[in-house]
Amino acid sequence: MKMSERWLRSWVDTPDDIDTLADRLTMAGLEVDDITPAGPSLDGIVVGRVVTCEPHPDADKLRVCEVDVGAERLNIVCGAPNVGPGIHAPVATVGAVMPGGMKIKAAKLRGVASRGMLCSASELGMASDADGLWLLPVDAPVGQPLADYLGLPDQVLEVDLTPNRGDCLSVRGLAREVAVTSGQVLAEPATDLPEVTGSTLRPVQIAAPADCVGYAAQCVTGIDPGACTPMWMRERLRRAGIRTINLPVDIGNYVMLELGQPMHAFDGDRLTGDIQVRRARSNEKITTLDGEEVVLDVDTLVIADDEGAVAIAGMIGGQRTAVDEQTVNVVFEAACFTPTVVAGRGRKYKIQTDSLHRFERGVDPSLHPRALARATALLIDLAGGSVGPVSVEQGQPMWPATRRIDLDETHITRLLGQPIDAAWVGSALEWLGMDVEFVTAGRWTVVPPSWRFDINIEADLIEEVARVYGYDQLAAEDARVRLPAVSAAAAGAEPERVACVLRERGYSEAITYSFVEPGLHAMLTDDATAVTLDNPISDLYVQMRRTLWASLLPSWHYNVRRQQARVRLYERGLRFLPDENAEAGVLQSDTLAGVVGGLAEDPHWDRTTRPVDFFDVKGDVEALFAGSADRPRFVAATHPALHPGRTARIEQNGIAVGWLGQLAPVFRKRFKNIELPYVFELDYDAVARSTTPRFEPVSEQPLVRRDLALVVDESVPVGRLVEAVESLELVELQQVQVFDLFRGQGLETGFKSVALSLIFQDKASTLTDEGVETIITRVVSVLEQRCGARIRGE
Known part of the structure; x- marks a missing residue:
């Protein structure tokens, strides 16, 4: 939100300079992003x-x-x-x-x-x-x-408000905060009710009382259609980032900025019959002020007359009843709509307005009669005319009859870490517009003001006390907490363990958007159906990702183009899969993914550099499962985005939990003159199931090593040999290593020789040769039965 410093100071006369004023607002939770001149130097x-x-x-x-x-x-x-x-x-x-x-x-x-x-x-x-x-x-x-x-020189403050502080989307709201934090008096201008001099009345009917707290309308007839918006109002609107249109519309925008109440002006001669606040009818249409024809859903709240919808409630008016240069009879309206009724409508209809921005966050339900009087008085003063009586209708109240919150001084001390003077606490809450009733020593009953939608529980009140007291004034001390015992299994699931493993292996964490560019996304997912955004931030990002590769690959490419010879990135995030059975039709999957490209190691004088390969990345993935009782299997498979012959499906307990491989050659057209990277993607739950390694004392018994040279069919993966040996669950077997692979002279066509090193050790006694040979016999037998392997040379 942008606001003129001069306009703000007309409400609260603070001696603070602009920088101090900005600091006060920021420390009060209303961050001032920027301070810019309202105009250039105009000397001469x-x-x-x-x-x-x-x-x-x-x-x-x-x-x-x-x-x-x-x-x-x-x-x-x-x-x-x-x-x-x-x-x-x-x-x-x-x-x-x-x-x-x-x-x-x-x-x-x-x-x-x-x-x-x-x-x-x-x-x-x-x-x-x-x-x-x-x-x-x-x-x-x-x-x-x-x-x-x-009115220059002047400064424009750009305030970044959190969604819960919709009450500060006005001069009145910001001035109230400045007055409270600086100890000044809020000089709120009086709003005089204009004298009723005409008889034109526009009746109002609220057919959806649960959606509309209140609605007020007032007619001003016989205005001067040639009356222009005065320069002081034009400038205040300009400095707030709002362009001028015509006098009635500009007055509505001005009152919105001044008081925080969105308003709308209808051409009274174009309205037919009573004003109705209702839900849209089936297939009802409206052409908005922007010239767009919108087909309304039946759950959309609209303002209508006898001929149909004339405005989408809380959002935008329609062209049929728009005020223009010939308008002489104006109907001003001001209303309060329930935030949940208008929230999300802008994204659905691809419309964003200042009114909607405020109504979504909550508008003071008691403000609309005052705002209507202010707008009508301004129009009469600037364009003449006669004022008709006000038509006011009420819906269901925004707040319950007893919106009371109990506040205990001991809770303030516990949450803020220090005691706050009780008399000061009561005064601070009253400065914020709250009704404070003293109950007993150190206890109050507080009723929040009508404009504060974000105060519902005691902790909210304590936050307000801290804001006004000053976060920077609170004493700092070491926090003391009682930590419950954590099981080893729970410790293994900590996200930091996974991140630590990847960082130790040279990866950097990437944080990317969940929406992606459709072209690359389609190549990675074989044109699978994706969730499409109704209101994308740009034409490049219109789909929600089915795979994190669609987000990571542009980051990898960005780094490679800037001459980074070794790129290793990982990200933990959500994938979004269309699913009619899921909430909102979208299944969200927690996923861990990585992309690896360039050199396997940084260049060094005593070793030859080489590019990263499949087994480098496979080792990284295996490290993520270290300590898991359910080790992953890497099964040769095909994936539309991965290179044939350099792709593996990752399985755990026979269930697919991810993929690993190099990008398919088709991507060479997209990433020209760059060696294609390797990628992996895993269901995060599968990784998180790994347990924390447990300490075991080192055995004093000697190790025994036996090497086996096996001949197997070329189609048998080496991993299957290791699995066969481990399936015996030998207590004495400590490790199985593959230390040689041979193809060529001396072997039959279609066969290969694999050399395994088996390390044995008993925890309690020394192994004998006879015992080891018995074990080797069992190993050779299971290898023959499960893999068709035989000892080389036999």
Whole structure:
């Protein structure tokens, strides 16, 4: 939210400078992101009035103007299409320096002397529109410095509000916070009820009382359709980032910024019958002010007349009843809608407005009558007309009759870590607009104000006490907590264990968006159906990822293009799979994924560098399962995104839990001149089931090693040999290692030789040769039965 410093100070007269003011707001939980000038330096630029305007004798598109700047009249040559006698516009006098750096000098244009320049808003850095001169209102005082007329210099504070502080989306809300934190008085302007001078009444009917807390409407008839928005209001709107449209609409936006109550103005002559607050009918349509035709869902709350919907409640009005330059009869409306009714509608209809932003967060349910009076009074003051009686209807109350919260001083001390003076606590809550009832010593009953939707429990009140007291004023001390015993199994499931394993193996964590670019996503998922976003942040990110590879690969590519020779990235995140049986039709899967490319190790003088291969990444994945009772199996398989022959499906207890492999050759077209990386993806639950390694004392008994050279069919994976040996569950067997693989002379075609090293050790006694040979016999037997293996040379 953007807010003018001058406007804010008109509500609370604080002696703090702008930086101190920003610090106060930030420490109160309302972070000030930026402070920018409301306009450039306008020294030497004054309000001028064109007295005469004649054609240039030697240029068809130029005009020779006599311009009154108060102290004198200047001869100025101008080529703007909207220049003419009687207009008021900014004049840069000789010697003035424009915001772009150009210095104004006396000159001759096609032989005619020119002493100054009539300016557009874009030339002064006040707007992007460059269609012509900046036409000022006819009451702009001739000769007055433009900066004084516009209320400059001024600063604009950009405040980043959390969703729970919708009450601060206005000058009134921010000023209230400044007053409380600085100990100043809130100088809230009085809102006078306009005198009713007309009889036009627009009745209101609320057909959905659970959705609309209250609705108020008031007619103003016979206004001057030519009345313009005054410059002071235009400037306050501009500094808040809102463009001016016409006087009734600008007044509605102004009151919204001032008080926090969204408003809407209807053309009274285009409304038919009573105003109705109801749910949309089946297939009901509305053409919004943006010109978009919207087909409404039946659960959408609308404002309607006898001919149909005229506005989507809390969001946007319709074109049929829009106010324009010919409007003479205006119907102002102000209402309070239940936040849950309007929340999410903007994403559904792809509409975002300032009104919706406020209603989603909650608007003070007692504010709409006051805002209506303020808007009506402004319109009468600026455009004349007659005011009709107010039509007010009430729905179901926003708050229960007893919105009371008990507050205990001992709880404040426990949560904040220090005692806070009880008298000060009561006063601070009253400063925040709460009704505070003293019960007993150190205990209160508190009723939050109507504008605070985020205060529901005692902890919320204690947070408010801390905010006003000052987070930086709270004493710091070491926290003392009682830690319960944690089982070894639970410790193994800690996310930090998984992250630590990967970091130790050279990986860096990546945090990426969950929405991805459709082209790459389709290649990775073989065009599988994906969840499509209704309101994407850009055209590149329109789908929710089915695989984390779609997020990690762009990050890998980004690093490789910047000459990173060794890239190892991992991410833990969610995959989103369409599923009609899941909540909201989307199944979310907790997933761990990685991408590895480039060199296997950093270059070093005593070893030869080599590119990463399948077995490097396989070792990383195996390390994630270290300590698990259910070791993973790597089964040769095919995947649409992975290289044939360099792909494995990862299984645990016969259930597929992930994939490992190199990107398929088809990706070479996308990642040109780059060695394709290896990737893996695992169900996180499978990794988290690993247990923490337990300490065992080192045996004093000697180790015994036996090597076996086996001949097996080429199709038998080496891993199956290891599994066969381990299936015997030999207590004495400590380790099985593969130390040699041979193909070639001396072996039959289609066979290979695999050498296994078996390490034996007994925990209690020394193994004998006879005992080891008995074990070897069992090992050879199971290898023959399960793998068709035979001892080489037999």
